[in-house]
Amino acid sequence: MVVGGPRAPARISLEQASFGWRGRRAVSDVSGVFAPGSMTAIVGPNGAGKSTLIKGVMGVLRPMSGRVTLDGAGRRDLAWLPQAAELDRSFPITVHELVAMGAWRRVGAWRRFGMPERERVQQALAAVGLAGAGDRIVGTLSGGQLQRALFARLLLQDANVLLLDEPFAAVDSHTVDDLMRLLGACHAEGRTVVAVLHDLDLVRRHFPQTLLLSRHVVAWGDTAAVLNEAHLRTARELRDRELA
Amino acid sequence: MSLMDWVVSPFLDYGFMRRALAGACALSFGAAPLGVFLVLRRMSLMGDAMSHAILPGVAAGFLLSGLSLTAMLLGGIITGLAVALLAGLVSRLTPLREDASFAAFYLISLGLGVLLVSLRGSNMDLLHVLFGTVLGLDDDALLLVTVCATITLLSLGALYRLLVAECLDPGFLRAAGGNGSLVHMAFLMLVVFNLVSGFQVLGTLMVVGIMMLPAASARFWTRTAAGQIPLAAVLGAAASLVGLLVSYHYSLPASPAIILSAGVVYLFSVACGPQGGLLDISRRARGAAH
Numbered sequence: 001m002v003v004g005g006p007r008a009p010a011r012i013s014l015e016q017a018s019f020g021w022r023g024r025r026a027v028s029d030v031s032g033v034f035a036p037g038s039m040t041a042i043v044g045p046n047g048a049g050k051s052t053l054i055k056g057v058m059g060v061l062r063p064m065s066g067r068v069t070l071d072g073a074g075r076r077d078l079a080w081l082p083q084a085a086e087l088d089r090s091f092p093i094t095v096h097e098l099v100a101m102g103a104w105r106r107v108g109a110w111r112r113f114g115m116p117e118r119e120r121v122q123q124a125l126a127a128v129g130l131a132g133a134g135d136r137i138v139g140t141l142s143g144g145q146l147q148r149a150l151f152a153r154l155l156l157q158d159a160n161v162l163l164l165d166e167p168f169a170a171v172d173s174h175t176v177d178d179l180m181r182l183l184g185a186c187h188a189e190g191r192t193v194v195a196v197l198h199d200l201d202l203v204r205r206h207f208p209q210t211l212l213l214s215r216h217v218v219a220w221g222d223t224a225a226v227l228n229e230a231h232l233r234t235a236r237e238l239r240d241r242e243l244a
Numbered sequence: 245m246s247l248m249d250w251v252v253s254p255f256l257d258y259g260f261m262r263r264a265l266a267g268a269c270a271l272s273f274g275a276a277p278l279g280v281f282l283v284l285r286r287m288s289l290m291g292d293a294m295s296h297a298i299l300p301g302v303a304a305g306f307l308l309s310g311l312s313l314t315a316m317l318l319g320g321i322i323t324g325l326a327v328a329l330l331a332g333l334v335s336r337l338t339p340l341r342e343d344a345s346f347a348a349f350y351l352i353s354l355g356l357g358v359l360l361v362s363l364r365g366s367n368m369d370l371l372h373v374l375f376g377t378v379l380g381l382d383d384d385a386l387l388l389v390t391v392c393a394t395i396t397l398l399s400l401g402a403l404y405r406l407l408v409a410e411c412l413d414p415g416f417l418r419a420a421g422g423n424g425s426l427v428h429m430a431f432l433m434l435v436v437f438n439l440v441s442g443f444q445v446l447g448t449l450m451v452v453g454i455m456m457l458p459a460a461s462a463r464f465w466t467r468t469a470a471g472q473i474p475l476a477a478v479l480g481a482a483a484s485l486v487g488l489l490v491s492y493h494y495s496l497p498a499s500p501a502i503i504l505s506a507g508v509v510y511l512f513s514v515a516c517g518p519q520g521g522l523l524d525i526s527r528r529a530r531g532a533a534h
Contacts (some may be wrong), residue, residue, distance in 0.1 A: 093408065
């Protein structure tokens with residue numbers, strides 16, 4: 001797509017991994033594999049530890065126990081789209097510059113940001129439908145436009161593995177369709193995609209694999225097998241038990 | 245007297261005025277760009293607190309060695325950095341948030357500093373430390389301020405991408421392997437260096453004004469951070485020029501005159517600035533209503 005081409009397969013294995021912070025475990029004993037080139041949705045009730053798990057896979061959080069192993073990929077091959085919280089939307093910067101951050105691993109803090117990279121930024125913007133918006137200030141973008149810009153940044157990273165944390169929260173359905181199509185294209189190129197999602201219809205339509213989480217793994221495998229009434233009920237009961 | 249005479253002759257006629265202008269402009273070129281980042285990183289109060297934090301160090305240097313620049317500088321740097329680290333620690337380890345933690349340290353520093361200066365010095369000395377002696381800058385002071393401004397500008401040029409990334413999306417920077425804490429520390433050190441080198445020019449109470457006011461004003465004239473930085477430097481220099489002229493012609497103290505000029509620029513920017521100034525906002529609201 002942007003910096004396309006066949007990807008080297010990247011496999012992520014988790015062995016009894018638990019993640020949390022300040023001594024509290026948010027998600028425990030996760031074991032399983034994100035196969036190379038797979039497209040997995042992580043779903044579960046609120047507070048299930050989905051964001052925490054993604055952060056653990058990304059390496060932003062160290063496991064409290066167990067491990068995460070990357071085969072055929074290093075940290076540099078992972079790209080993470082976090083929930084928009086930490087981004088300072090009021091910072092006076094253009095969309096072009098925000099997207100250009102995606103080139104960080106190639107360009108770093110000091111190397112020249114030359115013409116080839118600039119063109120990649122333009123291509124990424126075009127791919128997400130923001131072709132003319134490069135010069136706009138980030139603060140003037142709508143929610144959907146900002147999410148497109150963050151997607152463009154993700155594309156620019158040209159990573160083997162894409163980890164997305166609630167990419168479609170508070171985003172209009174038109175944007176969701178466009179971005180979902182892009183994700184599908186990334187997957188078709190051989191990249192591994194893992195996304196935390198709330199919309200089960202979307203998951204059933206587009207994601208062949210699903211991991212159902214509720215502080216522990218409830219089910220992990222083919223979407224049709226995982227997203228049945230029994231498993232969903234178990235997930236809810238586990239969550240209610242935690243709250244009680 | 246023609247306008248040209250009014251503006252130019254004080255500088256043509258008097259060496260001390262030329263030195264004052266050079267010192268104040270050099271200070272602006274170093275401090276104002278830093279101020280832009282302070283404003284963007286919502287660290288304005290911290291900048292203010294740190295300018296008071298250098299006071300006990302400067303005062304201790306003064307107590308121990310009289311008006312020795314090196315002693316006062318060293319003292320200022322030590323206490324400035326110490327307060328920055330301590331306040332940060334307190335807010336990280338206790339429920340007290342950064343703004344209250346800094347406010348506490350700033351008040352303690354101010355009280356301690358004034359006490360220390362009064363122990364040995366006269367009221368005049370206290371005034372000089374608090375309000376600076378822009379009209380009495382010697383070679384050492386000028387050299388310090390210019391060296392500081394040069395180092396600051398070079399560092400900002402080198403660290404620009406890191407500073408912007410760390411401010412815009414620290415989570416992304418961390419995940420992409422950038423070192424956010426290093427940038428933060430380097431930035432703090434630059435701020436303390438500027439505050440300490442500037443206290444001779446404008447005094448510890450006022451020096452943060454030349455750091456913050458032009459930066460806050462620049463925000464109302466240009467859209468991007470890259471535009472605000474040079475504009476803030478220019479506005480700071482302009483305020484220095486106007487302040488010195490007003491102080492000369494109307495026999496007013498110089499450092500407050502400089503800061504008040506910067507203040508007038510700020511108020512004008514808030515009212516009339518095209519990027520979010522009050523006039524701009526009301527024009528847009530009227531436009532939207534039709």
